[in-house]
Amino acid sequence: MxxxxxxxxxxxxxxxxxxxxxxxxxxxxxxxxxxxxxxxPLVVFVTGDHEYSGEETLPLIAAELEKNYGMRTTVLKASPDHNSEKNIPGLESLKDADLAVFYLRWRQLPKEQLAHIDAYLKSGKPVMGFRTTTHAFNYPKGDENEKWNAFGEFALNSPPGWGGKAAHTHYGHKSSTDVTVIPEQAKNPVLTGVSPKFHVRSWLYRVLPDYPTKGSTWLLMGKSVDPDKQDVENPVAWTGTNSFGGKVFMTTMGHPDDFKLEPFQRLVINAIHWELGQKVPKTWKGKIDIQVPYREAK
Structure with missing residues (x-):
């Protein structure tokens, strides 16, 4: 060449x-x-409630997780709006979730959508629930999906549905709740940086005497302020293991005004880390700006 x-x-x-x-x-x-x-980790939020604007508060929590805590999130919403009880598109994304967070109230999802939730629960992965998720489903008596009315019990160690034998009730919409850390749990990682006392707008849910289910760890107690009936103090947040072996964090708080409060925000962020098996952050990234209105239930 x-x-x-x-x-x-x-x-x-x-x-x-x-x-x-x-x-x-x-x-x-x-x-x-x-x-x-x-x-x-992927956190999937499943929302659909008539009353507490979960489809507006939880996306703000999701955005904070992505911005400051190195997580991926997906937010699913009832369609066409929050009052739609029979459709939450996208539940197939639960198959990839590391944590499922539910804020539901009296849904009647079709069995093909329930199948995705069922598969997630049976995987033994962690579950988180807010307030009305104690009565997430409301199928009529005799319906093939009626067992899902007890979602609160088998998934979140809470009462199975509303009223009835569970005596699950509250102390009136005009009341509110004083919250205190249970002294024995003061060093629990989920309560890192959470004020020992704070006040929330949520009216207190009665879950006692039979719930949370045996073996759950009570974190916070609530005392009703201006109740409409004879009241007793009740746990308002707990952890545990559900009937599928999955880690549980459940709180009966969740009024949109609660989400404005730094102690409540920190509780939620801490609990998400704990559920994922991650170290709870000792350094708080700062208060999240959450301004979401409450709406009366239909």
Whole structure:
């Protein structure tokens, strides 16, 4: 091969080697990016309630998790609006979830949607619930899905539904609740940085005497302020293990005004970390701006 031809080939060879190197580098970079993404836990929020605007408060919690706590989130909402009891699109995303967070009230989802929740629960993965999720479902007597009315009990260690034998009731919409940390749980990681006493707008739910289910750990107690009937103090937040072996965090708080409060916000962020098996952050990233109105239930 003559000298001129060799000189013409050298630039082409250099270009080829550069291209190969770039491909390898890009491939490794993409793999690294995918690995980094896959290491971020996925929290799926499932919302659908007539009263407490969970489909507005929880997306703000989700945004905070993504911005400041290195998590991925998906927020599912009842469709076409919060009053739709029979449709929450996207529940198939639960198959990839590391944590499922529910804020539901009296839904009647079709069995094909329930199947996704059922599969998630049976996986033994952690579950979190807010307030009316104690009575997440409300199928008529004799319906093939009637067993789901006890979702609160088998998924969240709470009363199975509303009223009835569970004596699950509250102390009136005009009342509110003083919340205190149970002294024995003061060092519980879920309560890191949570004020020992604070006041919430949520009217106190009665879950005693039979709930939370045996083996649950009570974290916070609530005392009704201006109750409409004879009251007793009740636990308002607890952890435990449900009937599927999954970790549980449940709170009967969850009025949109509660979400404005730093102690409640911190409780929620802490509980999400605990449920995921992550170290609860000692450094608080700051109060989240949550301004969501309460609406009367239909």
């Amino acid at each position: 003559d000298a001129n031809r060799k000189m013409m080939l050298r630039p082409n060879l250099l270009l080829f080697l550069c291209a190969v190197f770039c491909c390898i580098f890009t491939s490794k970079t993409n793999v690294f990016a995918q690995d980094s993404k896959s290491k971020k």
